[in-house]
């Protein structure tokens with residue numbers, strides 16, 4: 001946690017621990033909340049809340065955070081007439097970072113489709129699902145409020161992210177700790193975030209403090225949605241500074257007493273600021289790393305001055321936290337001098353390697369030591385200038401440009417392009433402006449300098465898409481998968497179940513795991529849903545984790561249709577789909593013996609519906625032969641051959657499949673393999689015939705062999721085939737076999753296949769509607 | 783030009799001026815000319831973190847005329863070396879090349 005006083009990890013800039021940092025409640029730049037004129041809503045009860053009482057008189061106001069009282073605001077005391085409490089609404093500060101409340105993914109008991117214990121109560125907690133992550137940054141009070149709300153949204157599926165910034169249009173304190181902030185979206189990065197208007201509400205519930213936070217998004221034709229939030233921090237992000245020094249660079253200046261130099265704003269609060277304080281007031285939970293190092297001068301070249309490359313090497317070697325990845329951490333080096341000479345006071349040197357902006361340097365033997373001739377307190381001037389330089393170079397690491405470079409534009413988002421159109425601020429009294437560059441020079445600069453960033457800089461630091469700001473400069477979610485168990489609250493309108501097509505949740509070692517999804521309208525009204533929602537993998541997210549391992553995301557090998565298929569389900573009605581969950585486009589997810597957990601989710605028009613967690617057991621190899629075949633079998637190409645029911649072009653994988661079918665003919669995997677080998681014989685050689693009325697002809701010489709293989713495979717041991725292929729694929733295969741035979745004019749065998757199909761369906765308690773459909777198809781054959 | 787006898791080799795340096803290239807340079811060829819002579823060639827490129835693109839020390843006396851040109855872009859500007867400033871600062875923006883000067887060595891941060 002950021003420290004309020006100078007616990008600076010050993011970088012004591014010469015002051016003592018008793019030096020003063022003005023507490024927030026006493027600081028003139030701190031806005032502790034909001035007071036509005038009284039309204040009838042003040043002290044009105046909230047649901048389940050206490051009987052409202054006015055704050056007690058004659059003492060401190062009972063703000064919900066005792067550490068954050070409200071100085072500087074008109075206090076309703078002392079009251080001349082204590083019995084007539086003035087109508088005044090008080091709301092404590094709400095600025096800070098919030099995130100979506102984690103839902104409780106409750107047990108789901110899927111209705112049986114097969115006899116037997118196929119669905120089990122869900123173990124809780126489930127696989128951590130990170131289907132949607134939302135971070136909300138509210139910036140209406142505390143230090144230097146910018147009147148903005150920004151929202152970061154990351155959806156797992158469709159996989160996309162979005163970032164919006166909204167300008168506050170109204171901020172109301174409607175009653176005691178009943179705050180409502182309305183804002184209009186003015187900036188968008190990504191298109192996943194719907195709506196145009198944000199309303200942030202903070203209300204007390206059962207006590208005097210805020211107990212409920214909510215963000216409502218509306219407008220722009222989007223469905224109005226509310227998200228319950230939880231408070232995370234009064235800061236917008238956390239950042240760690242490691243301050244290392246070269247042995248000849250002197251003691252790093254990491255703090256400054258704002259009152260030691262006489263040239264300063266007359267009303268500047270006199271206090272001792274740490275570099276961390278500066279960044280805390282800019283909105284970061286900034287803290288020093290305890291791992292501060294002293295670096296030998298030998299890291300530099302023989303002349304003792306530093307090149308950028310040498311500093312980069314020193315960073316890699318000496319920075320405790322160095323990693324080539326984005327992280328909220330920054331290396332600050334105090335060195336004596338740069339190769340460029342005395343004219344370089346500091347530099348954010350890190351534009352080397354794949355991740356920039358991780359390191360920054362201050363040169364203590366440079367022009368920043370040159371106090372103006374005749375300065376009233378040269379030592380204090382130098383101290384302030386070094387402190388200023390450190391904060392400046394660190395600002396570059398946060399991707400801040402110089403004040404006069406703000407409008408710099410390079411077409412096409414090249415280096416130097418601002419994140420939003422910005423105006424130059426050549427006269428800004430900011431850490432990002434050169435003091436000697438303003439009109440009137442450094443004396444004029446420091447006369448108005450308040451140890452802060454400008455508003456536009458603060459808006460960037462607090463609200464720009466985080467990849468623009470975070471050190472290492474990359475998208476924050478790149479290395480992020482399922483670590484954070486954030487997910488959405490569920491509407492309860494839908495129920496999703498995932499299950500295998502068998503009585504026991506047990507699969508053989510090489511068996512491709514196919515799982516069935518069932519989506520049920522759990523509401524009381526007819527609901528619209530695309531009919532291919534479960535059959536087309538693009539709508540589905542599956543997480544698969546071997547017990548003790550990481551959850552991995554499944555993606556389908558193919559998605560079927562691009563157009564939206566309308567449809568709806570009556571209450572209690574269900575949709576079904578089946579997928580080859582054992583493998584994904586990058587290879588097999590279920591390829592070792594052991595216990596696996598699988599969880600599914602679908603996105604129904606923004607309503608994320610999460611399934612039960614299915615546990616399945618994968619058995620050990622049935623013998624040395626299976627063990628030997630495993631490395632060849634569990635390849636991406638074999639997965640592809642199985643997923644597409646045969647890909648003759650993948651000759652090597654097809655050979656592997658053939659070998660397995662020959663060597664392990666009784667295995668479940670052999671049924672999948674047999675289907676993959678025989679299906680191309682039925683489908684690959686369909687061509688349009690010649691003549692005036694072209695007709696589809698199957699010219700495959702292998703047709704008979706294919707038909708025979710499939711009849712054997714599918715009808716001789718129908719239960720075994722249905723169990724491993726899953727009902728949807730099994731009956732689909734029979735249907736397509738019958739269709740091929742019918743097309744060939746062999747209605748006799750087509751009828752036999754369908755008769756077998758219907759009988760198996762009945763034996764396996766398949767839905768009556770499915771059996772009826774099959775019987776109708778059979779009737780047409782006769 | 784001070785110290786230079788036109789057409790001959792004999793050169794006597796009587797003064798120097800430091801030219802700092804600052805904002806707006808992207809690595810294009812740049813020439814500094816005195817009279818008909820190119821006295822320096824460089825390819826300054828602004829480093830945004832510091833606002834500095836490069837430096838050139840030129841032998842010149844107050845009153846001498848120098849030309850800074852970016853031949854590939856057609857940009858060119860000429861100026862007289864001032865009497866009271868050792869440092870010439872060159873910035874490039876949408877209006878072209880802008881020349882200022884200062885007595886103190888410019889610093890970068």
Ligand SMILES: [Zn+2]
Nearest residue numbers: 402831832891
């Ligand atoms: Zn700088």
